[in-house]
Amino acid sequence: MSRALHAEWTKQRTIAGPGWLLLGAITLTVALSATVATAVSYASTGSGQDLTKLSLTGIYIGQAIVAILAVQTMTGEYSTGMIHVTLTAMPRRHTMLAAKAAVLSALVLVAGTVAVLLSILLGRLILSGNGFTAAHGYQLLSLGHGPTLRAAVGSVLYLGLIALLSLGIAAAVRDSAIAIGIVLGLLYLFPIFAALATDPALRRHLQQIGPMTAGLAIQDTTNLHHLPIAPWAGLGVVAGWAAASLIAGGLLLRLRDA
């Protein structure tokens, strides 16, 4: 296994794509978070805003770049034919998939930590300048605050789980364009359907099963009793999605000719 890990790490390290994608994920996450923080002010929105969630809005776009990285980790080998070499050297396909998953999640967790810390830091600086101050009943964003720490750690874990979900789907469909279409469809369509559903029970169910709607409940720090699903339970739903996709991908990888 350690050789498999080393091989996968070498693949990620020696091509230009992954580095740029991780940098892109960090940049876009922080840029969207900072844009949203700049655009809201106490004067226009008043009280009741969830500052932690607002300053982590960038995760919505960052996860798309993480998904590209995860998908290409798998499909890149198919499009170049590298997969034949990989599987010749490492005939146990599950080991190969596990090694890819381990290296990928390590990379994404590191990049995610950087992106989340920068987003929170910028949110703290920008939002307090926009009137969200103690005088208006808002605390300064701080990781010392329990729910904010949970939101930050949870957002990093969420990115890691999205990477695993994408990896499993890519292993199953083997085409990067189709795989990314499925991943982003799963992520972005549930919230749209939920917001447009008129039936309250249906809306709640959609929010409970959608990987993004359930998973990002981890970012909420106010009005928790209004959430369709509890924060950690929501992250559990994403973990379920990731596990299911990895199992499906692993099975297909084993059964099919490469």
Place this chain on the structure above:
Amino acid sequence: MSTTAASYRSSLPVGRDGFAQLLHAEWTKFRTVRGWVITAVAAALLTVLFAYLGTFHHENGGICVGANSASGTCQSYAHPSPPLGPGGEAVTDTYYFVHRTLAGDGSITVRVASLSGLIQAGNGNAVSVGDLGGAPGPLQPWAKAGLILAAGTKPGAAYASVMLTGADGVRMQYDYVHDTAGPAASARSPRWLRLTRSGATLTGYESADGRKWIRVGSAHLASLPQIVQAGLFVTSPQTAPDQQALVPGGSSKATGATATFGQPGLQGGWSPGGWTAGEVGDTGLYSTLSSVGSTRSGSGFTITGSGDIAPAVGVGDDDTPDLTGVFVGLIALIVLGAMFITGEYRRGLIQTTLAASPRRGRVLVAKAVVIAAVAFVAGGAAAAVSILLGDHLLRANGNYVYPVGTLTQLRVILGTGALVALAAVLALALGTALRRGAGAVTAAIVLIVLPYMLALYSALPAGLSRWLMRITPDAAFAVEQTLPQYHQVSYLYTPSEGFYPLAPGLGLAVLGAYTLGTMLVAHRVLRARDAAA
């Protein structure tokens, strides 16, 4: 002895390399990849399937009838239909009316001495009878008090009115959708109003002192009968739903307004005798306060009214067929658009394509035409079936469906086709520029689906969401708006309620600009770069 060897010439006729041949070649490429054709058909079918699922669940909707004052629960749910105005549009026509009969021409003049507000008590959800009595509250911006001349007291009747509003000054309004602004006037300062009828022409005037009159506006109501009901009216609309994006049609509260009028001055063919007072059109469809009525105060009247005389917006919760399914088809067609070019790079087919047709710009345009045509047909057909099916299902389940003109439906169908066609071409252009399927698909989805999701679902404030729907390619979803937005009705005009900030054509043009810009970049990249690299 010398022989000249003739060089070999093929006996086959020389093939032409016109644009038509190029189109034919690209169409053949598309047609013969089975997965692509299946994807295009699946995109259309999925759109319809999700439209079906979306409307199928509407059966439990409807409004609360017979609220139980003790438990706050409803005895039943009903799907009443709002009255239709003279133009065939759904309207709200609920107000308190103190009137008498006017035959032929005439005029009425009155002084509005004061206007104040009432609002439903409680939180707006579990409604009890006590809450609907109302408590003193803020005056609604579109609370109305003034003069009205109506074809009758049946809801939806033709009318013209001149009024003092809570915060929008003096207005002349007629036949529900028409609104003319008069001079700014505060509801706190007294105002004189006059409404005259001369044949089919009705004219509204206003004055600060009862001597110097200003014409506010006039209306030509050809269908108005000879004998009409005219007099004083007061009404006050329900509050706009919560600004909370996740509660579509969330709790709005009934409000009321109380106005004191001076003695009405009458000229022309008014019936002798007294005034008749009563509430018009309280169908239970629109939330109103129960504490309406009128009392004489000296020679004038004090009237309390609740409701609105305006186009109906957001009545009930099941009103238009669902086109959410378009997003599913859209993502499938984006993947298809990107693969139409990235597939060639992956398999090396691009080298054959460019050898056969060295003018690379024309290859790109031919591909764009083919994929746009496929997407347009798939998207348009799916939208047409979704609308017909949704309309049928909603009606079959007893829901009220807003009347929408055939031309508007045609615009939605063609507009949806154009939207997905432009999105597919955008994906093709991104695929050409990036040469990576994953990157192109992600970029297209992030541009077209992510802003919509952020506007609808995230914690973004409403103002920011509206800007997203103006400046991102999502502006094009304006083609799906079927009901007009009325400035004289306060409502949550958000995408989740089916309202978009731009006009349909302008919204489509925004997406068109993104697509054109990306095509120009793709064209440069395709011409400049080595195809094998």
